[in-house]
Structure formats: structure tokens, C-alpha cells
Amino acid sequence: MPEALDTTAKEKLPAAEPATVPVPVDAKPEKARSLWSDAWDDLRRSPMFLISAALILLLLVMAAFPGLFTGASPRDGDLSNHYLGAANWTNFFGADWFGYDVQGRSIWARMVYGARASILVGVGVTVLVTIAGTLIGVLAGYFGGWLDAILFRLTDVFSGIPFMLGAMVVLTTFTERSVLVVVLALAFLGWTTIARVARGSVITIKQADYVTAAKALGASTSRILFRHILPNAIAPVIVVATIALGGYIAAEATLSYLGIGLSGVSWGIDVSAGKDQLRNAPHVLMMPSVMVSVTVLAFLMFGDAVRNALDPKMR
Amino acid sequence: MTIIDNTAAAPAPRSADDGSTPLLEVRDLHVEFHTRDGVAKAVNGVNYTVNAGETLAVLGESGSGKSVTAQAIMGILDMPPGKIPQGEILFRGEDMLKMPAEERRKIRGSQIAMIFQDALSSLNPVLTVGYQLGEMFRVHQGLSKKEAKAKAIELMDRVKIPAAAARVNDYPHQFSGGMRQRIMIAMALALEPDLIIADEPTTALDVTVQAQVMDLLAELQREYNMGLILITHDLGVVADVADKIAVMYAGRIVETAPVHELYKRPAHPYTRGLLDSIPRLDQKGQELYAIKGLPPNLLRIPTGCAFNPRCPMAQDVCRTDVPPLFDVTERDGGELPGRRSACHFWKEQIHG
């Protein structure tokens, strides 16, 4: 891939065999390789990607089918199990695997069911933010002029709101805070980063000669946007979005910890509950903290691996 | 691979600092890049020498390894993915590749300087040119701010930037392309180096400005008696200023010759092809001669002579044996100092 080499050698290294010879001189035939498939090749060889992808896959399955991991309920507690500390390490996937919390609920069950909330919030916010941010960024970047001026003043206004403080203010106005409410609140405040990235990327790409060439052919605006600009502008957006996903999960946990996040089962709520009994029941705090950290880390690593593959120049 | 014997390769050096050792000598240099698709062999055994006051033009197309060689000399090669598996770079007889990094850095700052093609990206956009020029003196010679600025103005005068005293506080983007390249030259000259490596110094400039900059460079070189390595793809620029030429192809030197000789009687089919493929300004020709095929893929350099798939004279031996750099002689065996050709059929090429 010449792009990859450019960062190393100032000269462009030619990477294809003579065209005038119908059959390539060398025996090894060169297959059609799109930039996406090149990126995929890179990803498959990255240990960071493989580890984080396995973790994420596990979390996704957990979120979708919690019943596969535990038979216990995250809500029903037996007060006789109150702070039953001695975790039963041998009872793999059992209700007492990691012990019980203050109300005698299975910690393991709460971890399994809590994954759903974290993943739903993380993925939900990322999807919304990516759609809204890309739309706004592309419109502003491509059409420019007054549209850009208006949309970008708006982006500036939203970027000015401190993310966590804003989320707290928005969420305190709700009494019942479902996943949807939290997702909407975080997305409402979080789209600006993607919009900026998308706008910058579109502004660079719309000046490329292949866009001019499409215009010279008489291509319609929608063809230029969807065939030429979006496919080339989307890579940095994907990178920022995957890295941000971990951040949204952390944000959800933080808000829940503060008591203004989800009102259901959430790792953040458990961290908050566990902090008071750190001395006599440390396991109650430890498990949700570990889950949050590992999940956030997995998504950050995933994002990093994707960035390295999509943008070799940043390595 | 024969090693260029430096006494013969240097036609009448205008001054020899200490007689026997050349200013710079590159010996059997190899550079490779490890990429996902394999090992790209960018430089495959390059030898050349430069003496004080002499201009060596290294001529080649993209991928020929001309710039990579220069980066290896300057020690600015990205390693990894770059690697120097073999070779020596002797500066005044000392191998720079074996020196400690600190010592090498000192040579790089004060004794060897480099001028790049793109002056705008080589200058820091947020600092004034006066500050950037003065920095050299502050860091290397410990001058005060005021003295450094005075030196900077003096340098700008040297490279003929009009109203230097008034423009010393301007930022790089306030200068035109030609003026920026002059600032780059001034920067390279600041510590009066012994050797300047200019990598395509005028390629980004307009023809009328090109001529000004090349003239300036040649004049300063004479004045300071510096060695100059001029890296270029432009046969026209070379003809103007070089003393001797080394033509590179696929990481090797395929021909060396004093400048007049090369244009009059090329001894390598690649050089001949290049000369024939450029249109003439003073006459309208027929169809242009075109070297067929494409520059080689450095991941898969052809066996034997790397030029063989594109060469009109290629025989079986060219596909199997790598041609060494033969000494080129007159038809009657008379010596042609400084002339070498890495072609099995150099005799046929030069003597028809």
C-alpha cells in the first residue's frame, strides 16, 4: 500500500507491475484489494484487535442473553445472604459466584444484567451521535456558506456545555430514567465531536480532484455526496466513534454512581452502593468497578486498533 | 559491486582539504523498508564520493533510491521501517553509521546541511524567519538574541532577499515560494557546512525562479567551497550546475560520468532512454521516444540487471547476471576518467 510507505520513504514506491504486459511478469497474481479489505487484513493481524473484539463479543452476548450466564435474578434478594462475602469461586456461573450484596442479591447476576444497560447506552449513544454528527458535519462541510456558519455556531454552543454537568442537569429533570432517556441525554450533548470530525474530513475531501472530476462529468449532488465524499470521509468518523463508545459507557456508570443515571440495574449504581462497605465487603465494590474498567478498556483498545488499520499514517 | 576509486571519480576537485580522503564517501550502502507486503529494497549497494567544492548530481526517477540515500547520509531515515543492513557512510574518513548518535547530530547540524523540496513545510509556520535563522547561532554558537538576529539579517542578505532587515520579523507564509527556498538555503548555510545535500531544491518552483535559485546555490557553493549533492529528476537542471553525475535506477548507480560526457555519449541504455524521451525546446520532434514499461517494483526487483524488462538491448545475460560498474574506456582503450556503466553492453551503447 503506497500510502503506508509514504510515511517512511519520501519517494513514492511503485507498487504494481507493468501494464503493457498482459500477463504479470511475476508469478504471484495481485488480487483486487480495496482500502477496506486492506484495513481488515491489518485488523486481523493485530493482537490488540483480537483481544478487544473477543471481550466485546462476550459482553454483547451477555447483554443479549443474560440467561446464558446466570440463573439468578438481579433484582430478587434474600436478606439472609446480606453481604455474604466469601465468594464461592468454584461455583462457576452460579448465583453465589462472587457473593451477595447488601440486599442479598447475587452480584454475578447483577453484573450480567448490568452489561445490557452499559452496552445499550454505549451503542445507542454512539449510533445516534454518529448519525446526527455526520449529517450535520457533512451538510456544513459540503455546502459551506451560511449553512456552515449557522451549524457551526450551533456546534460551538453545544461544545461549550460541560458534558457531565450538562448531562446531570438534563437528567435531574426526569424522575424515571430509562435507557432511552439516558441515551437521548448523552447523545444530545455528545454529537459535536463527530460533527467537527466529519466536517473537517468532508472539507478536505471535497477539494480532491476526483470530486472535481465527478462534477465535470455532470454528477448530481447526491451522487457526489454518497459515492465520493461519504465513503472517503467516514473513516475518521468511525475511528472517533469507536473510541468514544467506551467514554459513553464510563459516562453512564458515572451518572448512575451519582444517582442520576439509570434507574434500573447498572454497574454504576452498584459501585455507588459498594463504596460504603469497602472495609467489610470489598467484593461488592470490586466487581462492578472491574466490569466498568474492562468494558471501557475493551472499547478503547478496539477503537485504537480500528484507527491504526484505517489510518496507517497515524502510527 | 566495485567500489568507486575516489581519485579517479573526482575530476579535478577545486580544493582538497587533506589530499587523500574525500569529503564524503558512500560505500556499498543498502537500505530496505519492511512493509506489510514484504521487504522493499530501496538502495542496493550505492557508492559515491564528493569532494570539497564539487557538485555531484544524483539523477533518478521516483523509487530510484536517490532521496533514500540522502536521508541515510543525513541520518533522518525513519528506522523502522527503514533499515541499513550493510554499507558505510564516511564523512572525512569516519563512518557515520558507527558513530554515537550525539556525535552524528553535531556533524548533521554544523558540517552537513540539507535543503528540501518543500520549503513551506520545512519551516515552522508560527516562528518568524529571523528567529528560525537565528536559532542556529543561539544553539550552536551560544550567541545572544540580538547578535543572532543580526546574523540572521546578514544571512538573508547573503541569499539576496530584498529588504532583509525589514523582513526578518516576517513569518514563512508571508514569503513567496522562491524566497522561502532562499530562506532554506540561508538556514543550510548558517553554520557554513562543508557539505550541502539539496533534494529537488527547485522542483516546486517556477522556471524563472528556478534559474535564480540554482544560480544562487552555485554561487554560494563556489564562495564557501562546499561539496554539493544535488538530487533531482530533471536532466535540464543537472546540465546547468553539476560537475559529475550519478544516474540511479532501482537503488543502484547505473552510470557515472562527468556532466558533458554523459549528455554527449551515454554509456547506459537507461540514460540514453531518458535523454531521448525529453522533448526539445528548440525543435519540434516527431513521436517521443518512450522507455517502455514501468519503473521496477522495489518489492520484486527483476533478476540480473534491474532495467532488463524495459531495455531495448537486453540479452539473456542481462536477465541472469547483475552487471557490475564497468570502467568505461574509449574504443581504443584510452581512459575516460570518472566514467562507469553498469551495463553488460556498455561498449555497444557508447561506441555504437
Next chain:
Amino acid sequence: MAELGKKDDAVEKADATPNTTAVEVVDAATEDAAVAAIEAPVERGEPILQVRNLVKHFPLTQGILFKKQVGAVKAVDGVSFDLYQGETLGIVGESGCGKSTVAKLLMTLERATAGEVFYKGQDITKLSGRALKAVRRNIQMVFQDPYTSLNPRMTVGDIIGEPFDIHPEVAPKGDRRKRVQELLDVVGLNPEYINRYPHQFSGGQRQRIGIARGLALNPEIIICDEPVSALDVSVQAQVVNLMEKLQDEFNLSYVFIAHDLSIVRHISDRVGVMYLGKMAEIGTDVEIYDHPTHPYTQALLSAVPVPDPEAREGRERIILTGDVPSPANPPSGCRFRTRCWKAQDKCAEEVPLLAVPERFKGTDSKAAHESACHFAEEKDVVHAA
């Protein structure tokens, strides 16, 4: 929306198109007539393109939401020329002389501030909609940088086939793949490479792909903006030869824009020399190269490095001082006067017109061609004395 979409140039910094009359509402009947005129053939030897007083000023603005015009970059400032069927018109000049803007104006990628471009009698600077699309079929472009002119995420087949998607009437759907493969063959590439991506090709091969895309719609005119300057010397010759071959084969007219005077001489029948948005001199290749009368042309020609050290020594060199002035604030009178060794008071006061100089009028001297200089004088700088 479409109107907004057109302004994409960095120089232009999001201003509105200043010439609002450029896009007129055309009724269906006149549009039909325009399309018919555009599709009619042109005789060989007739001008196919007539450019008259073409002007493009890029406004310089201040402010973000409420813009105020504070000046204009006069990129092209009154350029006129004709292009004949089957010929190559070379346009040379240094960077910033406006030659690339001329290319964009001819392609109607930029709207002209003033002036006309007549293509078969239709002023294309005022066309829109169907008629403009018909013009685009017949005027195509080849770009300078083979690395940025091909969409890296499309296959070669999609890139060369895109013109057919946009103008479906040119090739029926079933034929397209075959047409694309034919085009690859025409430009000397292996038709089997149809599914590859641009980054799998070298610079020269990519330029061939760009040429194939330009040829797809069987255009009559191809505007080439520095088509070989990004290529290696040994590959340049291949591409120049290919372009000459295609010109004969398809009876194309080229506007060949370049800064390399040697290549322009090689390929052009006529040559125009531009300086700071104006045409300094125009004539046949022999007239311009062997009998230049404008001092700028003479300086430009004399500065070209010649790959022959011996021919070089016999030549006179005119080394100009200084740089090209800013097109936002060009000198009064003759724009070259600030760098001209012949400049006199008259040059600062009177703009020299592009015309055959008085002293050569009526003579059959090769110097009798259009030159915008008050003191035009023949001087051969190319051949060794």
C-alpha cells in the same frame, strides 16, 4: 443546493457566486435548441471553442456570518482565444498566472465573473440544467495529480464506468462493462484490471485511467491541466505519446495547460503564454518558440534548463528579478512591467492590448502574431547563438 455545492475552492472561502445572472431560467424550447446545437458536429478547421474576455475574480471577504467584500483576487482578467477542431492549444505560464482557473472556467466548474465561452455558438458560461449536462459530455478534463484524481474507494471499472451512470444514454447498461474494458485497452492497460483499485497502480497507469475516464463519453474537447507534470520522465513520454495517438484516433481538440515549455512545444499546434491573469502572447508553436516578441515569453524560454550542457552555453539567459506580483493587487498598465527590463512610463499607464504589433503588421514575418507589449521586438532565445 446545487448552486451552493459548486463553490468548493479554497480561495473562494464560501462566498456566493457573484454573477447571479449567470444562471438564467431557460424555458424548455430554448433548452432543446441549445442541446441540439451542442450535439451537432463541427467542421474541421472551424473554431470549436471561442473564449471572449473571460474574467474570474475571487472576492476576498471578511467576517463569518455577515461577509463584507474587501477586494478580489483577479485570477483571470480578460482572456480571449479560439480553439479549433482537432488542434492542440498549449497554455503556459507560472504558478498563479490563472491557467488552472481558465481550465475550471472552460469546464464550468467555476462560474465566470464576466466574459463568454462559446461552444458551437452557445455561451456555456450561462447554461444550466440539461444543456449544461450536454456540454459536459463533450468537454472533458484530465487532471494533474494521478494520486488524487481517482476515488480510492472505487474500482477502476467503477471509475471509468461512472460517466455512463451519469449519462446513461451513451452506453446501454448491458454494454458498459465491455465499454470500460475497451477503454482500458485503448489507453494501454490490461482490461483484466477492471476490478482493481487505484492504489494498486503506479502514477503513469493511474494517469491512463484518468484519460480513459475522460474519453468515456466520446468528448470533442479535452482540457488537460498539467497532465504529465506529476509523472516520472520516462513515463511522461509514454503518456504524451498516448495523448497524441488518441487525438488522431478520436479527432479530439486539446487545451493543454502546463508549465513545462518543452512538452507544450512538443504537443501543441498553437501556444498562449499567460502572465498574471492575462494572455501575454499567442501564436503557432514556431511563432512563440522561435520568434517570441513579448519580453516575458523571452525570459520564460531563456530560463528553461536545457538538457544539453553545450547548447546551454551558447544561449542567452534572461534572469528575471523578483517574484510574480499578487493577483489581488496587480500592477497598473502592463502587468509584467515590474519585472521587465524594457519597462517605460507608458507601460505603467497604458494596458497593452493583445494584438499583432504595429511594426510587424502586414509583414509575413513569423513575429507577426498577437503579443501584448508596447515594445514588442523579436528575439530568439531558444537557439544557441
